[in-house]
Amino acid sequence: MPVVAFANPKGGAGKTTSALLLATELAGKGAAVTIIDADPERWISQWAKLPGKPAKVTIVGDVTEDSVVDAIEAAEQASQFVIVDLEGTASLMVSNAIGMSDLVVIPIQGSSMDAKGGAKTIRLIRNQEKMTKRPILHAVLLTRTSAAITSRALRNVETQLQAGGVEIFNTTIVERAAFRDLFDYGGTLSDLNASKVSNLDKAIQNAREFAGEVVAKLKAAAAARKAA
Numbered sequence: 001m002p003v004v005a006f007a008n009p010k011g012g013a014g015k016t017t018s019a020l021l022l023a024t025e026l027a028g029k030g031a032a033v034t035i036i037d038a039d040p041e042r043w044i045s046q047w048a049k050l051p052g053k054p055a056k057v058t059i060v061g062d063v064t065e066d067s068v069v070d071a072i073e074a075a076e077q078a079s080q081f082v083i084v085d086l087e088g089t090a091s092l093m094v095s096n097a098i099g100m101s102d103l104v105v106i107p108i109q110g111s112s113m114d115a116k117g118g119a120k121t122i123r124l125i126r127n128q129e130k131m132t133k134r135p136i137l138h139a140v141l142l143t144r145t146s147a148a149i150t151s152r153a154l155r156n157v158e159t160q161l162q163a164g165g166v167e168i169f170n171t172t173i174v175e176r177a178a179f180r181d182l183f184d185y186g187g188t189l190s191d192l193n194a195s196k197v198s199n200l201d202k203a204i205q206n207a208r209e210f211a212g213e214v215v216a217k218l219k220a221a222a223a224a225r226k227a228a
């Protein structure tokens with residue numbers, strides 16, 4: 001079953017946030033999801049201890065660079081989707097997880113000019129493609145974008161990525177209080193209190209669109225593999 005890893009050596013890029021959004025969205029649709037929490041901060045493991053974790057979501061923590069490949073393989077047998085939240089460094093663990101992935105999502109903070117971490121991740125993926133002799137589907141996810149304006153910095157990042165032939169998600173993850181609250185209150189977006197969280201409906205819509213695009217990319221890749 002498909003493995004989706006979130007990678008960018010830059011901390012604060014939105015890996016953990018977008019990984020949890022994808023996991024809870026897929027679980028909400030009825031899929032069994034395993035999250036491999038390989039982020040040393042263990043945000044997702046902590047989230048899982050709060051009330052409201054969907055029964056369809058299983059968390060696997062305590063993975064090391066030696067165990068990550070086996071952990072992913074075991075999770076593939078057990079669930080419909082495996083989501084890997086990676087650490088903010090370029091390590092052997094990250095390379096191993098990328099080598100096992102069907103899709104690598106590269107979150108890049110759209111509001112900053114810093115796309116260097118993303119470029120590093122793309123080089124890592126291209127090396128893994130050579131080593132494993134197979135293409136590894138990957139796309140940049142612009143995160144923490146403004147709902148109101150498209151900044152020059154964001155357009156600049158987009159232009160650079162397109163020039164480098166890098167795929168970009170149509171959906172961006174907007175800066176929303178709801179996405180932070182998830183880690184404070186636990187559960188899923190739809191468990192949050194709409195009267196206390198501004199624009200909760202828009203946050204829910206945003207997460208849904210992102211998950212929809214992930215599923216569409218995985219389906220297209222599976223169809224292409226079948227045709228080959």
Ligand SMILES: Nc1ncnc2c1ncn2[C@@H]1O[C@H](COP(=O)(O)OP(=O)(O)O)[C@@H](O)[C@H]1O
Nearest residue numbers: 011012013014015016017144174175176179180
């Ligand atoms: N779309 C978003 N809206 C609001 N806050 C966000 C968003 N994405 C990330 N954050 C916040 O930014 C910080 C870093 O995000 P995180 O997902 O942990 O990044 P990473 O895993 O790449 O280090 C966290 O405090 C998180 O709550």
Ligand SMILES: [Mg+2]
Nearest residue numbers: 015016039086
């Ligand atoms: Mg993280």
